Amino acid sequence: MSARRLAAALLLGLGLAVDAAHGAVSQEAPASLLVFPLVRVDASAGYDTQIQLANLGEAAQTLRCVYAPADLDPAARLGFHLRLAAGQPVAWAASLGSADLPDGVGDIPALPASGFTGTLRCAATLADGSTPTAADVLSGSAILLRRGEVPDAASYPAVGFAATGASADTAEVLVLGGPMAEYDACPAEIGLQPLLDATPLGLGADGVLQLESATTIAIATCSSTPIGGAQASVNISVTNEFGQTLSTAKSVRELLVSPLSRLDTSVPRNSIFYGPTSGSPSGNLRISGGSSGVLALALTSYVDPAAPTAPAHEAVVHAQPLGTRELPDLVDLSLPTPAPSCTGDCNGDGEVTINELITGVNIALGSAPLSQCPAFDANGDDNVAINELIAAVGAALEGC
Amino acid sequence: MHRILLSLAALALFAASAGAQVSSERGASVLIFPKVVADSSADTVLQVTNLSGVRVGVFCSYVDGTDGWAATSFTLRLEPAQPLSWSAARGREAGDDNSVPPAPAGMRGELLCVETDTAGAPAGDNRLVGQATVAALADADLFSYAAVGLQGSGFNDGDDVLCVGGDVSDSCFIGPEYDPCPAEWLITHPAAGAGQPQGDGTVTPRVAITPCSQNVRDADPATVDIDIAVTNAFGERFTGTQSVTCWADLSLGDVAGGLFDRAGVGSDVVQTSLKPAAGSGGFVLAVEAEYRASGGAVQARAGLAPLPRGAGSGADLIVLPMGRP
Numbered sequence: 001m002s003a004r005r006l007a008a009a010l011l012l013g014l015g016l017a018v019d020a021a022h023g024a025v026s027q028e029a030p031a032s033l034l035v036f037p038l039v040r041v042d043a044s045a046g047y048d049t050q051i052q053l054a055n056l057g058e059a060a061q062t063l064r065c066v067y068a069p070a071d072l073d074p075a076a077r078l079g080f081h082l083r084l085a086a087g088q089p090v091a092w093a094a095s096l097g098s099a100d101l102p103d104g105v106g107d108i109p110a111l112p113a114s115g116f117t118g119t120l121r122c123a124a125t126l127a128d129g130s131t132p133t134a135a136d137v138l139s140g141s142a143i144l145l146r147r148g149e150v151p152d153a154a155s156y157p158a159v160g161f162a163a164t165g166a167s168a169d170t171a172e173v174l175v176l177g178g179p180m181a182e183y184d185a186c187p188a189e190i191g192l193q194p195l196l197d198a199t200p201l202g203l204g205a206d207g208v209l210q211l212e213s214a215t216t217i218a219i220a221t222c223s224s225t226p227i228g229g230a231q232a233s234v235n236i237s238v239t240n241e242f243g244q245t246l247s248t249a250k251s252v253r254e255l256l257v258s259p260l261s262r263l264d265t266s267v268p269r270n271s272i273f274y275g276p277t278s279g280s281p282s283g284n285l286r287i288s289g290g291s292s293g294v295l296a297l298a299l300t301s302y303v304d305p306a307a308p309t310a311p312a313h314e315a316v317v318h319a320q321p322l323g324t325r326e327l328p329d330l331v332d333l334s335l336p337t338p339a340p341s342c343t344g345d346c347n348g349d350g351e352v353t354i355n356e357l358i359t360g361v362n363i364a365l366g367s368a369p370l371s372q373c374p375a376f377d378a379n380g381d382d383n384v385a386i387n388e389l390i391a392a393v394g395a396a397l398e399g400c
Numbered sequence: 401m402h403r404i405l406l407s408l409a410a411l412a413l414f415a416a417s418a419g420a421q422v423s424s425e426r427g428a429s430v431l432i433f434p435k436v437v438a439d440s441s442a443d444t445v446l447q448v449t450n451l452s453g454v455r456v457g458v459f460c461s462y463v464d465g466t467d468g469w470a471a472t473s474f475t476l477r478l479e480p481a482q483p484l485s486w487s488a489a490r491g492r493e494a495g496d497d498n499s500v501p502p503a504p505a506g507m508r509g510e511l512l513c514v515e516t517d518t519a520g521a522p523a524g525d526n527r528l529v530g531q532a533t534v535a536a537l538a539d540a541d542l543f544s545y546a547a548v549g550l551q552g553s554g555f556n557d558g559d560d561v562l563c564v565g566g567d568v569s570d571s572c573f574i575g576p577e578y579d580p581c582p583a584e585w586l587i588t589h590p591a592a593g594a595g596q597p598q599g600d601g602t603v604t605p606r607v608a609i610t611p612c613s614q615n616v617r618d619a620d621p622a623t624v625d626i627d628i629a630v631t632n633a634f635g636e637r638f639t640g641t642q643s644v645t646c647w648a649d650l651s652l653g654d655v656a657g658g659l660f661d662r663a664g665v666g667s668d669v670v671q672t673s674l675k676p677a678a679g680s681g682g683f684v685l686a687v688e689a690e691y692r693a694s695g696g697a698v699q700a701r702a703g704l705a706p707l708p709r710g711a712g713s714g715a716d717l718i719v720l721p722m723g724r725p
Contacts, residue, residue, distance in 0.1 A: 027425055028707050050597050054588045054671045085635045089588045091669035093597035100668070102633050141588060143689070143702055147599060152541075153691050153702035193449045193483045193531065203443040204537050205489045205505065211540055243479035282485040284449050300533070302540045313539070313700060318531050318546035320425045320451070 025184045025321045030056045031160025032133070033174060033183050033331075034140045036120040037220040037295045038156075038257065039067065041095045043113035046148035049094040051120065055084035057137030062129050065122040066333045067094075067111060070255035072229045076116060079335045081129040082106040093145075094120075119220050119255055121331060123174060124163075131171050132182065134163030144299070150311040159295050159321070176222060176293070178328025186222035186293025188323030192285040194298045196240070197261035197268060199275030199282070201302055211302040213275065215260040215317065219252050222293035222329035229254040230329075232289035236263065238272055240280030246272040252294065260298070286322070293325045342400035344392025346373035352396040360384055360392050422582055422684070422708045427451040427526040428549025430562065430578055430718070433511040434686040435545070435608035435649060436462065437534055438488040438503040445533040447485045448513055448547075450478035452527035457516035459722060460500075461616050462488070465509035465647025469619045471721055474500050475520070476513075509647050510610045514562065514720065515552070522562060522720070524552015524577055532686075534701075543701035548684040548708075550578040560722040564612055565682070566715020576715070581612040581682025583710035585674045590689055591632075592653035592660040594668035600694045605660070605687060605704065608649045612682040612716035621646030625677035628656055633667035641677065651690075682712040 025031075039049045055061045062083045069076040082105055084090065090101055097110035120142075124135035140158035145151075161176060161183040177185020195201075195213035203209040223230035230253070237247035248264035250256065261271035268274055275281060287296050298317035304310060344352040344360050360376040362368035364384040370377055376384040376392060422428075436444045450456045458476040463469060476484060477497040486492035488507070492500035513530065517523040530547030550564060556577045563572035565580020590603040613622040623645040630638045640656030652660040662668065676682050687704040 027705065028423060030707070048597060052588045052669060054586075056586065056671075087631045087637070087671060088633060088635050089631065089669050089671040090633055091588075091590075096597065102667075139586065139588060139707060141705060145597065150539075151599075151601075151691060151693075151699040153689065153700040154543075155689070155702040155704050157705040191449075191451065191529070193447050193529070195445070195485060201445070201487070202490060203445075203487055203535055203540075204440075205438070205443075205502065207490060209443070209535070209537050209540065239481040239483065241482060241484055243482050245481065282447055282449075282483040284451075284481050284483040300542070300544075302535060302542060304540075313541045315533050315542035315544035316703065318424065318544065318705075320427075320529055322451075 024324055025159055025161050025187055027157040027159055029160055029162070030136050030139050032124045032136050032138065032163035033161040034122045034138050034158040035161070035220070035295060036140065036142045036158050037297045038144070038218040039094055039120050039142065040117045040144065041111040041113065042115040043095070046146045048145045048147070050091055050143040050145060051094060051140065052089065052091045052143070053082070053084065053122065053138065053140045054089040055086060055137055056139055057135065058086050060085050061135055061137055062125050062127050063122045063138065064125045064129055064333060065120060066335070067116070067118055067120050068224055068254065069116060069118040070257065072254060074226065076112065076118070077226055077335055078109045079333070080106060080108050082108070117255070117257060119224070121224065121333065123333065132174060134165045136162045144314070146311065148311065150313065152313045154299055154314040154316050156297055156316045172332060172334040174331040174333065176329040176331060177325050181328065185324040186295070186329050187321035188288060188325050190287040190294065190296040191320035191322050192287065192296060192298050192317055193282060194260060194285065194300050194317045195281055196273050196275035196278060196283045197259065197271065210305070212305045212308070213300055214303050214308070214312070215298050215300045216257065217260050217263065218255065218257045218297045219287065220255045220295045221252060221289065222295060223331060224254060225332045226334055230292045232292035232294055234294055235288050237286045238283040240278045240283055242280060244278070248272060293329050342395050343376060343378045343388055344395055345375050345400060350400050352392050352400070354396070357392055357396060360389055364389055421711050422579055423549050423551065424546035424705070426549065426551065428528055429515040429524045429526050429552035430550035431513040431528055431530040431547040432610065432684050433530060433532045433547045434610050434684055435534065436488050436503065436511045436532060437508050439506045439508060440537070442534055442536050444488040445485060445535065446488055446511060446530070447483060448476065448478070448528060448530045449483040450481060450527055451529055452525070453480045455479055456527045457518065457520060458513050458528065459516050459520070459720065460511060460513040461721060462503045462507060462511055463509050463614070463616055464504050464507045465610070467504065469616070469621045469646055470504065471616045471619070472501060472504055473721055508649065512616065512718070521558035522556055522560070524554060524556045526551050541698070541701055543688045543703040545686045545703040546705070552578055560617065560720040562718040562720065564716040564718060565712055569715065571717055572715065580711045580714070581684060581716055582708035583675065583712045585685060586707040586709055587672045587687055587704060589670065589672065589687065589704050591662040591665050591668055591670050592651070593662040596691060601699065602692050603689050604692065605652045605689045606649060607652060608686045609644045609683050610647045611644065612684060613718070615719040617719045617721040622681060624683045625680040626683065627675045627677050628659060629673040630659055630665060631671040632665045633669055636666070638665060644683065676712060676714065681714055681716045
């Protein structure tokens with residue numbers, strides 16, 4: 001080896017050392033912010049999601065979490081806090097919330113059984129539950145469950161964003177990447193290698209099981225806002241087993257869940273992700289966002305071609321976060337501001353009547369339970385005090 | 401002199417990669433698929449993808465963990481960004497360079513794939529990712545996992561002895577050619593026999609373990625000793641040990657005297673740490689959760705992603721049946 005080559009190797013080593021100091025999101029390292037790109041609950045379809053979280057640190061850690069619905073319904077955007085002891089793991093079914101959690105962990109709302117498809121983000125905070133903090137100790141995963149005739153389970157790891165230690169702005173807006181980064185930048189691209197849709201599969205030594213592949217893909221924006229939603233113009237390229245590369249573009253607002261071969265067309269056999277058309281069983285997908293970075297998850301099932309819509313088992317296609325975005329992404333964990341409440345408005349009709357005032361007096365005197373009209377308990381101390389009665393009288397006279 | 405220069409340059413590169421660890425989400429040079437099944441109960445769909453923009457060679461060996469560590473080897477050549485998939489039971493018939501033989505009949509074991517250069521010698525440019533989907537033949541129940549990737553250190557002497565972590569030695573005169581195996585694996589998972597959410601069945605995890613040291617050429621399997629620590633949802637900690645020779649696919653209900661049992665640990669979810677015992681080599685694993693009906697039959701499976709933590713301090717050797725000096 002010449003001295004020049006040795007010097008090049010030493011310089012390369014130095015370069016790698018510098019590069020290694022730069023953070024990148026990961027599904028396999030503890031982090032300060034966890035993103036679950038797909039949470040689904042639907043009692044009619046048997047869907048539920050079990051969330052697993054663990055504090056891998058040596059001290060207790062508080063978290064602030066927000067469920068964000070794909071349809072941007074403000075009523076379905078739910079926030080909650082958790083406090084995990086050192087080393088403590090917890091798990092809950094999204095449809096049930098915190099029903100089975102140990103005391104003191106927190107109060108997790110149940111997602112509506114009528115249906116929820118969205119994301120979950122959890123950030124480490126100070127003990128106040130609102131101030132984000134750098135604590136790369138969180139690890140998480142989700143298990144997508146289905147009950148019914150063909151029960152199923154498929155698990156994926158949460159995407160972790162390590163904190164930079166900087167604090168750039170307001171507490172509820174997290175800055176991912178960019179010059180004011182509070183957390184790792186979103187990946188420049190996501191790599192996924194699913195089987196292309198409708199690829200024939202002969203499994204077993206004699207091909208005893210003849211099936212076809214079907215993949216569902218979820219693409220979530222790295223940025224998230226409670227009103228209007230973050231939007232990304234997403235580019236998706238696919239390289240097939242013959243080395244041919246094709247691409248398409250799709251607009252995504254917060255979260256898109258779609259069959260793979262309906263991403264680019266309403267007629268799957270015309271899709272660039274349709275196996276029989278390309279003649280290739282598998283594809284190497286590269287997914288990148290424009291104004292927002294994106295995260296992605298794919299679920300593959302092997303279906304009976306004679307009954308393609310029958311429930312089938314699913315498995316997660318493992319994603320690779322590739323590179324880092326130069327542009328920042330902003331995650332707003334705030335919740336919609338609730339409408340102003342009116343003390344004494346028991347039925348929520350926007351006014352306080354004489355009957356409601358009498359109910360309030362009875363609760364204050366102890367002759368009626370608070371459950372008859374919790375709207376009198378303005379400060380949440382489980383009592384109705386004289387000032388709360390006066391506020392209700394004021395609302396009756398002057399309006400809410 | 402040549403060896404000294406190589407060692408110095410390798411030392412610089414090793415220092416640069418200090419702290420690097422195995423990964424299933426980045427390009428790597430050695431892929432280990434810890435669980436491949438091709439028997440009467442299941443088949444495995446295997447995928448290897450070239451993430452880079454250049455052509456890359458791959459040398460792979462199926463290693464049967466139930467049949468004396470017997471190996472069946474083949475090579476691939478992947479164009480830029482090219483994915484490749486095949487059924488382990490049936491292999492891949494192709495008119496190109498990528499024919500894959502079927503795995504040995506009844507195989508239960510691992511698949512090991514190594515990036516190679518144009519001459520077929522092991523290389524370390526970190527261009528490969530892989531995944532496996534194990535499908536039950538009875539009901540097409542699936543679980544998947546990403547192959548464990550060992551990244552190249554940047555220096556490789558090109559022989560068929562792969563130096564994984566460690567220092568300069570007689571077998572590894574330029575030091576480590578690949579990242580060391582992890583110092584620890586962490587898994588958050590259901591306890592063995594945990595209740596299913598809103599169901600009357602149970603969940604029990606399984607783990608397939610293969611030592612990082614493996615002499616595939618001479619069919620000489622290694623043994624690893626594993627220290628286990630389990631933390632329940634109340635922060636209580638339980639410990640045990642487990643040894644694995646060659647390869648093992650274990651139900652956690654049968655490990656370490658019931659250490660993982662729901663009745664013993666007292667919570668449905670636990671956090672498990674698996675570490676090589678003092679003096680033991682490293683290991684890699686694939687984890688799945690089996691969902692069983694109240695009658696005991698498996699209804700569904702889910703792959704669980706373990707977290708690798710830290711770099712193991714020991715040296716592991718992988719000896720390939722390549723016939724290279």
